[in-house]
Amino acid sequence: MKNPKANSDASNSSDKWWLSFYQDTPFITYLDTTHGEDQEDILNFLYNHCLLDRGKKQSISIFDQCCGIASISLPLAKEGFKVYGADICPQFIQEAERRAEKLKLKDNLSLQLADATVYLPPEKVDLTLNLYTSFGYADHQTNLKMLEKAHQSLKSEGIFLLDFPNFHLVLSHFRKHIVREIGPSDAPITVIREAQLSPLEGRLKQTWTFIESDGKRTRQESSLAIYLPDRLLAMLKEVGFKEFTVFGDFKTAAAYQTDSPRLIIQARA
Numbered sequence: 001m002k003n004p005k006a007n008s009d010a011s012n013s014s015d016k017w018w019l020s021f022y023q024d025t026p027f028i029t030y031l032d033t034t035h036g037e038d039q040e041d042i043l044n045f046l047y048n049h050c051l052l053d054r055g056k057k058q059s060i061s062i063f064d065q066c067c068g069i070a071s072i073s074l075p076l077a078k079e080g081f082k083v084y085g086a087d088i089c090p091q092f093i094q095e096a097e098r099r100a101e102k103l104k105l106k107d108n109l110s111l112q113l114a115d116a117t118v119y120l121p122p123e124k125v126d127l128t129l130n131l132y133t134s135f136g137y138a139d140h141q142t143n144l145k146m147l148e149k150a151h152q153s154l155k156s157e158g159i160f161l162l163d164f165p166n167f168h169l170v171l172s173h174f175r176k177h178i179v180r181e182i183g184p185s186d187a188p189i190t191v192i193r194e195a196q197l198s199p200l201e202g203r204l205k206q207t208w209t210f211i212e213s214d215g216k217r218t219r220q221e222s223s224l225a226i227y228l229p230d231r232l233l234a235m236l237k238e239v240g241f242k243e244f245t246v247f248g249d250f251k252t253a254a255a256y257q258t259d260s261p262r263l264i265i266q267a268r269a
């Protein structure tokens with residue numbers, strides 16, 4: 001794909017920080033490293049808790065709403081499910097396409113450069129995923145639209161899974177600086193996150209500095225809405241979801257608690 005342009009109405013708007021954040025940083029390495037660690041737990045969770053019956057895989061369809069480099073879409077397509085993935089970042093969709101081609105998964109995985117606040121897959125699906133903090137970047141009304149599209153993407157009784165930071169934990173153990181080394185040992189990348197709370201806006205703002213092994217530095221800012229579980233449940237209800245189950249992590253699928261690692265909400269359309 002050459003210079004693909006997302007189905008987005010305001011790609012020049014500077015308040016849409018995520019339009020440049022992901023493509024202008026070595027974030028693919030970040031996703032491969034950090035997300036790679038919990039990929040198996042997420043897949044097991046989906047099989048055990050999201051009615052992903054391997055026996056019926058040909059007839060089960062999945063929409064990965066902000067798929068990134070298809071870290072989760074690819075193994076699901078490999079398993080035989082029909083998967084639709086969308087993302088607003090051109091580099092991510094290109095990388096996902098490249099990986100799908102390499103794994104000969106193009107028949108099972110359909111990828112689209114698109115804004116998930118407006119995009120719907122070509123057919124209604126059984127399961128829609130929004131994983132690894134792909135939600136909450138925009139203003140409240142736009143965030144709500146992403147949930148509304150998730151609801152519209154599903155068949156009646158279909159399942160939505162939203163994986164978001166547990167802000168009860170983030171706020172009670174607030175860390176101003178997080179430093180992490182990612183990537184291969186011969187070419188590590190240092191990632192420094194400086195975080196700041198903006199309580200009157202209800203947002204967590206972060207400056208991310210990536211220092212590559214050749215000394216190249218990239219700096220980008222991010223801003224995430226601070227949604228606590230009650231608020232997210234109310235938003236999900238507002239767009240039509242029902243029957244909620246709230247988990248605290250993928251590994252144990254334990255019920256959510258204020259000190260759980262994540263906030264994982266499963267809802268029914």
Ligand SMILES: C[S@@+](CC[C@H](N)C(=O)[O-])C[C@H]1O[C@@H](n2cnc3c(N)ncnc32)[C@H](O)[C@@H]1O
Nearest residue numbers: 066067068071087088089115116117131132134
């Ligand atoms: C932290 S990454 C996680 C990617 C993926 N869900 C995963 O589990 O690997 C967040 C992703 O959300 C995407 N994203 C954010 N806002 C979006 C939007 N409005 N439409 C589509 N993708 C969006 C970003 O481009 C990025 O790929």
